[in-house]
Amino acid sequence: xxxxxxxxxxxxxxxxxxxxxxxxxxxxxxxxxxxxxxxxxxxxxxxxxxxxxxxxxxxxxxxxxxxxxxxxxxxxxxxxxxxxxxxxxxxxxxxxxxxxxxxxxxxxxxxxxxxxxxxxxxxxxxxxxxxxxxxxxxxxxxxxxxxxxxxxxxxxxxxxxxxxxxxxxxxxxxxxxxxxxxxxxxxxxxxxxxxxxxxxxxxxxx
Amino acid sequence: xxxxxxxxxxxxxxxxxxxxxxxxxxxxxxxxxxxxxxxxxxxxxxxxxxxxxxxxxxxxxxxxxxxxxxxxxxxxxxxxxxxxxxxxxxxxxxxxxxxxxxxxxxxxxxxxxxxxxxxxxxxxxxxxxxxxxxxxxxxxxxxxxxxxxxxxxxxxxxxxxxxxxxxxxxxxxxxxxxxxxxxxxxxxxxxxxxxxxxxxxxxxxxxxxxxxxxxxxxxxxxxxxxxxxxxxxxxxxxxxxxxxxxxxxxxxxxxxxxxxxxxxxxxxxxxxxxxxxxxxxxxxxxxxxxxxxxxxxxxxxxxxxxxxxxxxxxxxxxxxxxxxxxxxxxxxxxxxxxxxxxxxxxxxxxxxxxxxxxxxxxxxxxx
Ligand code: HEM
Ligand code: HEM
Numbered sequence: 001x002x003x004x005x006x007x008x009x010x011x012x013x014x015x016x017x018x019x020x021x022x023x024x025x026x027x028x029x030x031x032x033x034x035x036x037x038x039x040x041x042x043x044x045x046x047x048x049x050x051x052x053x054x055x056x057x058x059x060x061x062x063x064x065x066x067x068x069x070x071x072x073x074x075x076x077x078x079x080x081x082x083x084x085x086x087x088x089x090x091x092x093x094x095x096x097x098x099x100x101x102x103x104x105x106x107x108x109x110x111x112x113x114x115x116x117x118x119x120x121x122x123x124x125x126x127x128x129x130x131x132x133x134x135x136x137x138x139x140x141x142x143x144x145x146x147x148x149x150x151x152x153x154x155x156x157x158x159x160x161x162x163x164x165x166x167x168x169x170x171x172x173x174x175x176x177x178x179x180x181x182x183x184x185x186x187x188x189x190x191x192x193x194x195x196x197x198x199x200x201x202x203x204x205x206x
Numbered sequence: 207x208x209x210x211x212x213x214x215x216x217x218x219x220x221x222x223x224x225x226x227x228x229x230x231x232x233x234x235x236x237x238x239x240x241x242x243x244x245x246x247x248x249x250x251x252x253x254x255x256x257x258x259x260x261x262x263x264x265x266x267x268x269x270x271x272x273x274x275x276x277x278x279x280x281x282x283x284x285x286x287x288x289x290x291x292x293x294x295x296x297x298x299x300x301x302x303x304x305x306x307x308x309x310x311x312x313x314x315x316x317x318x319x320x321x322x323x324x325x326x327x328x329x330x331x332x333x334x335x336x337x338x339x340x341x342x343x344x345x346x347x348x349x350x351x352x353x354x355x356x357x358x359x360x361x362x363x364x365x366x367x368x369x370x371x372x373x374x375x376x377x378x379x380x381x382x383x384x385x386x387x388x389x390x391x392x393x394x395x396x397x398x399x400x401x402x403x404x405x406x407x408x409x410x411x412x413x414x415x416x417x418x419x420x421x422x423x424x425x426x427x428x429x430x431x432x433x434x435x436x437x438x439x440x441x442x443x444x445x446x447x448x449x450x451x452x453x454x455x456x457x458x459x460x461x462x463x464x465x466x467x468x469x470x471x472x473x474x475x476x477x478x479x480x481x482x483x484x485x486x487x488x489x490x491x492x493x494x495x496x497x498x499x500x501x502x503x504x505x506x507x508x509x510x511x512x513x514x515x516x517x518x519x520x521x522x523x524x525x526x527x528x529x530x531x532x533x534x535x536x537x538x539x540x541x542x543x544x545x546x547x548x549x550x551x552x553x554x555x556x557x558x559x560x561x562x563x564x565x566x567x568x569x570x571x572x573x
Contacts, residue, residue, distance in 0.1 A: 029248050036250030036258045038362050039539060041546035042527050111552075112521070113528060114344050121344055130521040134557030148245060156238040164230035166222060 010069035056101035107136035259546035270321025275560035283317035285519035296503035300425035302532030315519035327460035336524030348528040351417035357490035362543035410446030434481035439474035523552035
């Protein structure tokens, strides 16, 4: 039996995961409502910009945290392709969360004008040029929708493991520290379609 | 490959029955669909009747056509530069840096309302002036003003409805009077505003026009007191003859006269009108009483006008909510809506190919 530390993600990873999950979901929905509202556009944009910068700061910490706390090994309920897919979607999520706020910041730099984010005045990170703004504005939407779809796929995959396969995948990331249950010893006797241990791949569903 | 870390044991694993698997699968599908549907709903995709900023911009395109690279409204224009000399008197009502005595660069844009970049100039078309004040510490004040004394619509929805009702009928080349009358029958506030507009005939040119911000904003001073304020730019240039003869000779007479007039600096006084508690701040169709106190806070000088080009006023979004500290929006629904629709217009024109503007300042100067 493996120690609890390797079965669950490290505590800092779990805290970062749920904080960021909440911020990103709120960010996506704020942005959606903002784009559809004549009355609340300015207010929501005034939340969207600082929240986006906070997400940028968190993702930098989170990438640093990846090197401090390696994710636990993948679960045996995942086939090699599923692992590759899960891994790919995680890398995509990390990349999008890093790139998206940078696009937002660069886009507003290119538009010109004050980059006041809450109480802070950000420096421009791109030349003031309207064509560049137009291009980055398209990228910001494309990356946003890609992020939303990747998040939805990730959510469905975790739910599939949790409510269909009932393999306890979610508890690896649960904010509370998991207590070992008797269910664990049941594993070998369970009806697993792919019982051979797979030795490749590491973290999933971060 | 890392042999030393075998796959983790799933923590709890009970046999999965077919029934439970199906229920589970439908739950996963349901939650996935709800997430996507919820996002689409938030984005306005499931409520096509809702007036969103993008649909507002679409209405401009529906009425005026799509003209790549140009503003969806106030499409015909000319860039300008100059400075604002603040006399310090505005500090009484607002801590905004623009009211500290000093000189601040301004970039402006003179325009005619409507989404047609090549529409002929006529005296009755609403004239606009967008101004951007560049202030210390990277602050800016942007304002887009017009030459009418009150706005014609009290809400964004009314504005878009009136816009669509006055669309030119392609068969007659004229707006459909029946639709306009039907709209006016339902909107006494617009009828009242039009009456006030008629009492203030337009000046002979851009250079001697009074431009007004129309929307009221909150000005907060050092004592933390907030006063509702409307502002206007009053020209130093005297009004000219009522019917300029050039109207017949050139399609662009207003802009051409402006280019010629700008060979000498053009000046306007920036005047703040202070509202009283009973004055409406949420309805730009309602004038404030004439006897309201005003403060002359300084002079805007325009010393050069330029053909719209990359990097000049062409590429500025005169978003009325870009404000310095010390000025805040109040309860008027127009500024927020303007901010959202100007952003759509700006995003669209930024990614389109730009075509040369009708008004070529150099050509006018050479002629
Ligand atoms: C993870 C962070 C971010 C996410 C997920 C995100 C997501 C979005 C989404 C979904 C939209 C609406 C796109 C559309 O429907 O077309 C949007 C618009 C926008 N975002 Fe972000 N964004 C993020 C960060 C930022 C940052 C850091 C800034 C600026 C500092 C920013 C500035 C903007 C602006 C100005 C708009 C609206 C522009 C317009 O009206 O055309 N975003 N964002
Ligand atoms: C809900 C009401 C309004 C809507 C939806 C609206 C819409 C627009 C749009 C789409 C533009 C083009 C923006 C760009 O591409 O940069 C524009 C420009 C302009 N608007 Fe409005 N407008 C509204 C009310 C007003 C009011 C109340 C005023 C005057 C006080 C005004 C004055 C101007 C001026 C002067 C410009 C030209 C600015 C420039 O040169 O860029 N508008 N408007």
